[in-house]
Amino acid sequence: MAVVWNGLLVLGLVLGFCLVSSLGELELFAESPKGDGSLAFLVVGDWGRRGNYNQTEVAHQMGIIGEKLDIDFVVSTGDNFYEDGLTGVDDPAFQESFVNIYTHPGLQKQWYSVLGNHDYRGDVEAQLSPILRKMDSRWLCLRSFIVNAEIVELFFVDTTPFVDKYFTKPKGDVYDWSGVLPRKRYLSNLLRDVDLALRESRAKWKIVVGHHTIKSAGHHKNTDELGAQFLPIIQANNVDLYINGHDHCLERIETSDSPIQFLTSGGGSKSWRGDVSWPNPKELKFYYDGQGFMTVQVTEAEIDVVFYDIEGRVLHQWSTAKPLFSII
Ligand SMILES: *[C@@H]1O[C@H](CO)[C@@H](O)[C@H](O)[C@H]1NC(C)=O
Numbered sequence: 001m002a003v004v005w006n007g008l009l010v011l012g013l014v015l016g017f018c019l020v021s022s023l024g025e026l027e028l029f030a031e032s033p034k035g036d037g038s039l040a041f042l043v044v045g046d047w048g049r050r051g052n053y054n055q056t057e058v059a060h061q062m063g064i065i066g067e068k069l070d071i072d073f074v075v076s077t078g079d080n081f082y083e084d085g086l087t088g089v090d091d092p093a094f095q096e097s098f099v100n101i102y103t104h105p106g107l108q109k110q111w112y113s114v115l116g117n118h119d120y121r122g123d124v125e126a127q128l129s130p131i132l133r134k135m136d137s138r139w140l141c142l143r144s145f146i147v148n149a150e151i152v153e154l155f156f157v158d159t160t161p162f163v164d165k166y167f168t169k170p171k172g173d174v175y176d177w178s179g180v181l182p183r184k185r186y187l188s189n190l191l192r193d194v195d196l197a198l199r200e201s202r203a204k205w206k207i208v209v210g211h212h213t214i215k216s217a218g219h220h221k222n223t224d225e226l227g228a229q230f231l232p233i234i235q236a237n238n239v240d241l242y243i244n245g246h247d248h249c250l251e252r253i254e255t256s257d258s259p260i261q262f263l264t265s266g267g268g269s270k271s272w273r274g275d276v277s278w279p280n281p282k283e284l285k286f287y288y289d290g291q292g293f294m295t296v297q298v299t300e301a302e303i304d305v306v307f308y309d310i311e312g313r314v315l316h317q318w319s320t321a322k323p324l325f326s327i328i
Helices: 007-015 017-023 057-069 091-100 124-128 128-137 183-200 224-229 231-236
Strands: 001-006 027-030 041-042 072-074 111-112 145-149 150-156 205-210 242-243 251-254 261-265 284-288 292-298 302-308 314-321
Touching: 041 057, 057 292, 072 145, 091 128, 150 183, 183 205, 224 231, 231 314, 251 302, 251 314, 261 292, 261 302, 284 314
Parallel strands: 027 145, 041 072, 072 111, 150 205, 205 242, 242 261
Antiparallel strands: 001 027, 041 292, 145 150, 251 261, 251 284, 292 302, 302 314
16 A cells, blocks of 8 residues: 655655645655566556446456556546436446456556546535545545656546536536636646646656547547646646547557657447448557557666556557656
């Protein structure tokens, strides 16, 4: 279990009081690399369907691969509970879609989860509640927060409030915006906090995790609001990977105008949408329309990303390296 710190307190103590007011609300959690200097985690998204749509099969393979890689934690890219999040802390979906599904010994690690748009259609506070963490100590879901694992720092960002149409054209859906309104202030505080945290980061690798796509060839395509408001911040701060769910697929996009890898891991259950297009096929390095998950292995020198299907077959692999002793 990660040691929970209040980012405000720790950084405030280390860097002096002047920063405290601008650091905002991002809670900080600590992880450490293993003795050999490496760290590994799984990424799954868009999963909670009581085991249906191959959720159980994906969970089983995550367990096998998780055990093999001796993972340190699991990342969930959101849409944790379908169709409409949790109704409350006593919603049986928490047991039926999480506790009773990810039972493999290889998955008994800390989970770090963000909220997806479907989670916002339920009781948001329930998913964030310490009561769920008491029911299953693996569970941790917050709106936006940071996991500092020394060689790599992960910035989890609440992307749903960025998307205009949930506010202007909610159709029949009811969103729980308590804690978000007034929206403009929520978003500007969030952008400022993430920008500052990224700038202050001394980690060799920076990874940003959100539910919504920035770039995706799948059904939902790019999220224009994130492209306009959020992408410039992660680009300016040398982020290495942006990891999302939302599109129910596995994919990697690499564009010539940015060193950031855009990785989608949203294959935790229902998928096979059959809806793929990207203007420049050279940039779409990998796209799989079915279920599966992703692994990330990190050392100071290298990052390795692997995508797996529900049989545990490797679908795609990508690596990058940085010189060991660079001046940051
Ligand atoms: C489950 O996975 C198999 C293998 O990828 C696929 O053929 C099948 O359509 C999937 N089932 C569902 C309901 O998505």
